[in-house]
Amino acid sequence: MNIVKRNGQVEELIFSKLKKVIDFACVGYPQCDSLELETALLPHFRNNISTKEIQSTLIRVSVEKTTAEEPDWQFVAAKLHVYDLYKEAAVHRKYGYFGYGDFYSLITYLTDKGLYGKYILEHYTREEIRELGNYIVPERDYLFNYIGIKTLSDRYIIRGLQGETLELPQELFMGVAMHLAMKEKDKLHWARKFYDALSSLRMTVATPTLANARKPFHQLSSCFIDTVPDNLWGIYNTDMSFAQVSKFGGGMGIYVGKVRSRGSAIRGYKGAAGGVIPWIKNYNNTAIAVDQLGVRSGAVAVYLDVWHKDIFDFLNLKTNNGDDRMKAHDIFPGVCIPDLFMKTVQERGSWYLFDPHEIRTTMGFSIEDSYGEEFERRYAECVNNPALSRDEVPAIDIMKKLLASSFETGTPFVFYRDTVNRANPNKHKGTIYCSNLCTEICQNMSAAELVSVTSDDGIITSQVKAGDFVVCNLSSINLGRNLTKEEIAETVAVQMRMMDNVIDLNHYPSKQAEITNQKYRAVGLGSSGYHQWLAHHRIAWETDEHLTAADELYEWINYCAIKASMELAEEKGSYSQFEGSEWQTGEYFTRREYVSEEWKQLQSDVASKGLRNAWLFAIAPTGSTSLISGSTAGIDPIFAKFWVEEKKNAVIPQTAPNLSPENTWFYKEAHHIDQLWSIKAAGRRQRHIDQSQSFNLYVTPTISAKEFLDLYMAAWENGLKTVYYCRNKSLEVEDCVSCSA
Known part of the structure; x- marks a missing residue:
C-alpha cells in the first residue's frame, strides 16, 4: 500500500514508522493504549492515502475517545496535533527535518513577508536571536x-x-517575549x-x-472606555474612536450618562432631543461594520445611570419584545x-428619573460627577426642586425590568458606582463613571473636548483636549500552575x-488612549484556574474554608503585585499622578485594614519609593486564553x-483540568452551586482588588423573582463592584474575546 507524503512524494507505507508516531503520542499516558489507536486507524487505510489524512484521522479518533473517565486522550490528540504542525512547518519553511527550524531565518523570512514587525530585527542582533532561539524548549509543546x-x-x-x-508554538511565545522585552536594559534576560x-x-x-x-x-491592549459628552462632536468622536479600537481588535466600553434624554431641549427647543437610544444604535452599527477583516464583529458595552430618564428604553435594548426601532x-x-437606589429598592420607595442636560442647566452641576453622600445630597436637591x-x-419597577432583561438576555451588566468610587485609589484625579466590556476595569474617566477648528491653506486643524480614555x-x-506562595x-x-x-510598546488606536495610558500606566493583573486551584487543594466551593482561602489567596496576589509595581517605580519612576493618591497617603492600605508588619513595611516603601502603576x-474572564493554558476560566x-x-x-x-476520582467532588458545577457562596467569595476577593472582577451569576429557569433579586442585593451588600453576565442555564451568552487574558 502506498502513501502520499506532504511534499507530494509517493512511497510504500511502512507501518513501523506509523507505530512510532502513535507510541510517541501515548507515552506518559498509561490509560491510553496505543493499540486502540492503531486498531481504530485500520478501516481508514486505502491505497495512496495521504500522510496528512492519516494524521488527521489519528487526531480525530483521539479526540473522540476523550471522556471524563479517560481524560488523557485529549493530551494524546494534542501531541499528534503538535506533530502535524512540525511536519507542516518543515514543508512550508523548507528546512527538511522534524521539529523546530532556525529561529533567525524564520524572523527574517516573516519580516520580509510583512508578517513580523521590523522592530524585532532593529532591536536584536542575529547572534542574540540565535541565542534566544537556542533557549526555546520544544518539549513545552x-x-x-x-x-x-x-x-x-x-x-x-x-x-x-x-x-x-x-x-510554531514556542516561536510564538519567544516572539511575544522578545517584543515585550526589547526596550529593557538587559533584554535577553x-x-x-x-x-x-x-x-x-x-x-x-x-x-x-x-x-x-x-x-x-x-495593538496590544484588550479594552478601552470612553466618556460621551452631551454634544454632537463628542458623540461622533466616540464613534470614531470605537471604530479605530475595533479595527485593531479591541473592545470598548462607552458611558452615555451625560447625554440628554428623549424629549429634552436642544438650543431651547423643548422636546427636540431623541435621547440616548439613537446614538447607541449608531454604536451598534459601527460594531457590525468594523468587523476586524471579517474575523468577528466589534464588541461594545454601553452604560447608563439608573436615574436617567431613558432607563426603561435602555433596559429594553436587547429584549425580544417592543419596538424594534428602539433595539x-x-x-x-x-x-x-x-x-x-439599592436602599430605595429595599424600602420599596419611589425613584426619580431626570434629564442630565436639564440638571446641568438648572442646578449648575452634573450629578453623575459625584458619588456617595455628595451624590445623595445632590439627588435630594434635584428631587426637591420643582423647576426640574x-x-x-x-424603584422596584426598574429593578424588575432589569431582572427581566437579565434573565432573558444575560444583560445588563451592573456597575455599583458608589462602591467603585469609594475604593478608587486615584479619586484625587477623577471619577469612575462605568466599567468596560467585561466589567473588570475601573479607572478614572473624562470626556474629550473640542477646543478649536482652524484652517490654513486648505489644511484643517482640530485642537482637542484629551479626556481620560x-x-x-x-x-x-x-493558578492551576502556581500552587505555592513562592510560585505566585x-x-x-x-x-x-x-x-x-x-x-x-503599544500601537494605540487612539491618541487619547496613549495619553491616558502614559498618564496613569494602569494595568490589570488577573487570574485563571481559580476553581482548579480550589480543587487541587481539596477545598469545596460552598464552605467557609473557601471564603478564607479566597481572602488569603487574593491578599497575597495583591501584595505581590503592589510590591512588584513599587520595585518597578524604584527602577523606572512612578506614574505621573502618584502624588496625592491613596497609594502615596497610605489611605489605600488603612482602608483595607492591611495591618501586618509585612504590609506596614510595604506601605512605607510605596510612600517613599512610589508606584509604577495607578x-x-x-x-478578566479569560475565556479563550484559559483554553490555551488548560485552566478553568477566570474566577468562575x-x-x-x-x-x-x-x-x-x-x-x-x-474535561475539568486534571480531573480524577480524588478531585471530582471538588469540581461542583456552576448551575448546581448556591450563588450566595459565589457572591460571598467574590466579596472576600474584592477587598484586595483595586479594580473589579468579571463575576458571573449562574441561575436556572426555576429561580424565583425574589431569589433573583436577592442575588443582586447580596452582590451589593457584599461589596462587589460589578456583576457581569447572568448565565441562565437555558440561555447562551457570548464571551468577550478581547478581554480574555
Missing part, C-alpha cells in the same frame, strides 16, 4: 491539551496568506524570563497581546447604580513588568466536569 493547542494554532500562530503553518512564564503556561497575556505582539500593527441587539448594556421635570416610578492592559496568572510571587513580578512594558488588579466555577466545545469545523470533548 506537550503541556497543551487538544483544545489548547488547537486554539493557539488556529488563532494565534502566524500563518501565510494561504493559511500555511509558518510559526527579560526575554528569557517572559518566555519561561508564557511557555510553561504559568500565565497568559491578553488576547490582543498574544495575537499582535511581534507583528507590524501591534440594539449587538450592544451589551450596563446600568450604573448608586447605593441610594422628573418621572416618578417605584481608559485603556486595559491585561495578564492573568494561571515569582510569576506576578514577571507579569507586572510585562504589562508595564506594553504601555510603552491601578494594578483586575480579573466549571460549567461541567465533561462537556463538548463547539469550535469552527470541530466538536471537541473537554
Whole structure:
C-alpha cells in the first residue's frame, strides 16, 4: 500500500514508522493504549492515502475517545496535533527535518513577508536571536491539551496568506517575549524570563497581546472606555474612536450618562432631543461594520445611570419584545447604580428619573460627577426642586425590568458606582463613571473636548483636549500552575513588568488612549484556574474554608503585585499622578485594614519609593486564553466536569483540568452551586482588588423573582463592584474575546 507524503512524494507505507508516531503520542499516558489507536486507524487505510489524512484521522479518533473517565486522550490528540504542525512547518519553511527550524531565518523570512514587525530585527542582533532561539524548549509543546493547542494554532500562530503553518508554538511565545522585552536594559534576560512564564503556561497575556505582539500593527491592549459628552462632536468622536479600537481588535466600553434624554431641549427647543437610544444604535452599527477583516464583529458595552430618564428604553435594548426601532441587539448594556437606589429598592420607595442636560442647566452641576453622600445630597436637591421635570416610578419597577432583561438576555451588566468610587485609589484625579466590556476595569474617566477648528491653506486643524480614555492592559496568572506562595510571587513580578512594558510598546488606536495610558500606566493583573486551584487543594466551593482561602489567596496576589509595581517605580519612576493618591497617603492600605508588619513595611516603601502603576488588579474572564493554558476560566466555577466545545469545523470533548476520582467532588458545577457562596467569595476577593472582577451569576429557569433579586442585593451588600453576565442555564451568552487574558 502506498502513501502520499506532504511534499507530494509517493512511497510504500511502512507501518513501523506509523507505530512510532502513535507510541510517541501515548507515552506518559498509561490509560491510553496505543493499540486502540492503531486498531481504530485500520478501516481508514486505502491505497495512496495521504500522510496528512492519516494524521488527521489519528487526531480525530483521539479526540473522540476523550471522556471524563479517560481524560488523557485529549493530551494524546494534542501531541499528534503538535506533530502535524512540525511536519507542516518543515514543508512550508523548507528546512527538511522534524521539529523546530532556525529561529533567525524564520524572523527574517516573516519580516520580509510583512508578517513580523521590523522592530524585532532593529532591536536584536542575529547572534542574540540565535541565542534566544537556542533557549526555546520544544518539549513545552506537550503541556497543551487538544483544545489548547488547537486554539493557539488556529488563532494565534502566524500563518501565510494561504493559511500555511509558518510559526510554531514556542516561536510564538519567544516572539511575544522578545517584543515585550526589547526596550529593557538587559533584554535577553527579560526575554528569557517572559518566555519561561508564557511557555510553561504559568500565565497568559491578553488576547490582543498574544495575537499582535511581534507583528507590524501591534495593538496590544484588550479594552478601552470612553466618556460621551452631551454634544454632537463628542458623540461622533466616540464613534470614531470605537471604530479605530475595533479595527485593531479591541473592545470598548462607552458611558452615555451625560447625554440628554428623549424629549429634552436642544438650543431651547423643548422636546427636540431623541435621547440616548439613537446614538447607541449608531454604536451598534459601527460594531457590525468594523468587523476586524471579517474575523468577528466589534464588541461594545454601553452604560447608563439608573436615574436617567431613558432607563426603561435602555433596559429594553436587547429584549425580544417592543419596538424594534428602539433595539440594539449587538450592544451589551450596563446600568450604573448608586447605593441610594439599592436602599430605595429595599424600602420599596419611589425613584426619580431626570434629564442630565436639564440638571446641568438648572442646578449648575452634573450629578453623575459625584458619588456617595455628595451624590445623595445632590439627588435630594434635584428631587426637591420643582423647576426640574422628573418621572416618578417605584424603584422596584426598574429593578424588575432589569431582572427581566437579565434573565432573558444575560444583560445588563451592573456597575455599583458608589462602591467603585469609594475604593478608587486615584479619586484625587477623577471619577469612575462605568466599567468596560467585561466589567473588570475601573479607572478614572473624562470626556474629550473640542477646543478649536482652524484652517490654513486648505489644511484643517482640530485642537482637542484629551479626556481620560481608559485603556486595559491585561495578564492573568494561571493558578492551576502556581500552587505555592513562592510560585505566585515569582510569576506576578514577571507579569507586572510585562504589562508595564506594553504601555510603552503599544500601537494605540487612539491618541487619547496613549495619553491616558502614559498618564496613569494602569494595568490589570488577573487570574485563571481559580476553581482548579480550589480543587487541587481539596477545598469545596460552598464552605467557609473557601471564603478564607479566597481572602488569603487574593491578599497575597495583591501584595505581590503592589510590591512588584513599587520595585518597578524604584527602577523606572512612578506614574505621573502618584502624588496625592491613596497609594502615596497610605489611605489605600488603612482602608483595607492591611495591618501586618509585612504590609506596614510595604506601605512605607510605596510612600517613599512610589508606584509604577495607578491601578494594578483586575480579573478578566479569560475565556479563550484559559483554553490555551488548560485552566478553568477566570474566577468562575466549571460549567461541567465533561462537556463538548463547539469550535469552527470541530466538536471537541473537554474535561475539568486534571480531573480524577480524588478531585471530582471538588469540581461542583456552576448551575448546581448556591450563588450566595459565589457572591460571598467574590466579596472576600474584592477587598484586595483595586479594580473589579468579571463575576458571573449562574441561575436556572426555576429561580424565583425574589431569589433573583436577592442575588443582586447580596452582590451589593457584599461589596462587589460589578456583576457581569447572568448565565441562565437555558440561555447562551457570548464571551468577550478581547478581554480574555
